[in-house]
Amino acid sequence: SAAEKDGHDWFMRKEIFEQPRAVADSLIGRRTARGQLQLDEMRLADEEIRELDKIIIIACGTSFYAGMVAKYAIEHWTRTPVEVELASEFRYRDPIVDNTTLVVAISQSGETADTLQAIRHAREQRAKVLAICNTNGSSIPRESDAVIYTHAGPEIGVASTKGFLTQLVACYLLALYIAQVKGTRFGDEIDEIMEQLEEIPAHIDTVLADADQVYELAREHVSTSSVLFLGRHAGYPVALEGALKLKELAYIHAEGFAAGELKHGPIALIDEGLPVLCVVPPKGRDQLHGKMLSGIQEVRARGARTICLAEEGDTSIEPYADVLLRLPKVPVLLQPLVAIIPLQLFACELATALGHDVDQPRNLAKSVTVE
Ligand code: G6P
Numbered sequence: 001s002a003a004e005k006d007g008h009d010w011f012m013r014k015e016i017f018e019q020p021r022a023v024a025d026s027l028i029g030r031r032t033a034r035g036q037l038q039l040d041e042m043r044l045a046d047e048e049i050r051e052l053d054k055i056i057i058i059a060c061g062t063s064f065y066a067g068m069v070a071k072y073a074i075e076h077w078t079r080t081p082v083e084v085e086l087a088s089e090f091r092y093r094d095p096i097v098d099n100t101t102l103v104v105a106i107s108q109s110g111e112t113a114d115t116l117q118a119i120r121h122a123r124e125q126r127a128k129v130l131a132i133c134n135t136n137g138s139s140i141p142r143e144s145d146a147v148i149y150t151h152a153g154p155e156i157g158v159a160s161t162k163g164f165l166t167q168l169v170a171c172y173l174l175a176l177y178i179a180q181v182k183g184t185r186f187g188d189e190i191d192e193i194m195e196q197l198e199e200i201p202a203h204i205d206t207v208l209a210d211a212d213q214v215y216e217l218a219r220e221h222v223s224t225s226s227v228l229f230l231g232r233h234a235g236y237p238v239a240l241e242g243a244l245k246l247k248e249l250a251y252i253h254a255e256g257f258a259a260g261e262l263k264h265g266p267i268a269l270i271d272e273g274l275p276v277l278c279v280v281p282p283k284g285r286d287q288l289h290g291k292m293l294s295g296i297q298e299v300r301a302r303g304a305r306t307i308c309l310a311e312e313g314d315t316s317i318e319p320y321a322d323v324l325l326r327l328p329k330v331p332v333l334l335q336p337l338v339a340i341i342p343l344q345l346f347a348c349e350l351a352t353a354l355g356h357d358v359d360q361p362r363n364l365a366k367s368v369t370v371e
Helices: 011-017 019-027 046-051 061-078 087-093 113-124 162-182 185-198 200-209 211-219 235-250 259-264 288-301 336-353
Strands: 054-059 082-086 101-107 128-133 146-149 226-231 253-258 275-279 305-311 323-327
Touching: 011 019, 011 336, 019 162, 019 185, 019 200, 046 162, 054 061, 054 087, 054 113, 061 082, 061 101, 061 162, 061 185, 061 235, 082 087, 087 113, 101 113, 101 162, 113 128, 128 162, 146 162, 162 185, 162 336, 185 200, 200 336, 211 323, 211 336, 226 235, 226 259, 226 288, 235 253, 235 275, 235 336, 253 259, 259 288, 275 288, 275 336, 288 305, 305 336, 323 336
Parallel strands: 054 082, 054 101, 101 128, 128 146, 226 253, 226 275, 275 305, 305 323
Antiparallel strands: none
16 A cells, blocks of 8 residues: 555655665664774674685675675775675585685575575585675574674565665675774774765765656656666676666666776667766776766767766766766765665656556566575
């Protein structure tokens, strides 16, 4: 009923609008008065964390993209090597895993068969397994050595939204915690990054306040047969997740690419009027922003319709954006938390306009309990 959905037409739309609260809930109680980060329920001894020489993240679907973002954050803040692998591929390739490996399984439901089988395999090889999960007492946390629960609340829509955002938060917390224990140079910045994370719910509200602009854009695309998504760095998994949402809900062909790969193939796809959604990294000290800008110019010169997501105050993007959606100013590693919102809204609205069942897309299940 409409009441269960807080007056929204779909659970998914309700869950998109619950994201500021879901992120805030996932941050509660993590920072002590002395500015230390605490992750008590994790049950991994400091000694075990110091001895880690590799982290392997395994997951499926949207959770896999959260894992891709986590790799950027964990490696940058902790200097621990991270691999991200699809759970369904992991155990079939004879992975190199031992008792100095931490395997992190990310699963909203905690029941995904591919992920469950992968952690069983990892534990047989004596790896420590940490689950990041939204469902208390489900199979994956039960079979793991340690767990960080996300606090999204029940997610009903088949396509994950608030589940994804809270997974990102859990991954950032894990990364910062490892940095704290290992005493990397980013250890000193934990407080500052936590403060930036605590500002994210308000930033998401700002993005949600512009939902109508995204809805209008979505409705303009009801007869589109293909949409491309471009991103770089932490924006690359955002592009992949934006494309996945569109496939899942609108049944439209969509692909995400790392913008730097354009010239190695994808640019051949660019045709007059093809919509290309571009996740523009914040202007930083690195060259990411400039490189992204030149990618956008290249696709536009070949006829693409560029729809750019760029931070407030970024005027350099204006000449190359056919459509410009503004994002709040946040550091590049945290940008996925705000940049994914318009892409979720876009897919939800486009699927609605096409008359699809957004909460139960054809052929898909909320949790896939067969391999
Ligand atoms: C299914 C759902 C996706 C989800 C994936 C992984 O395919 O439709 O939305 O991302 O499973 O689920 P999990 O519960 O393991 O995160």
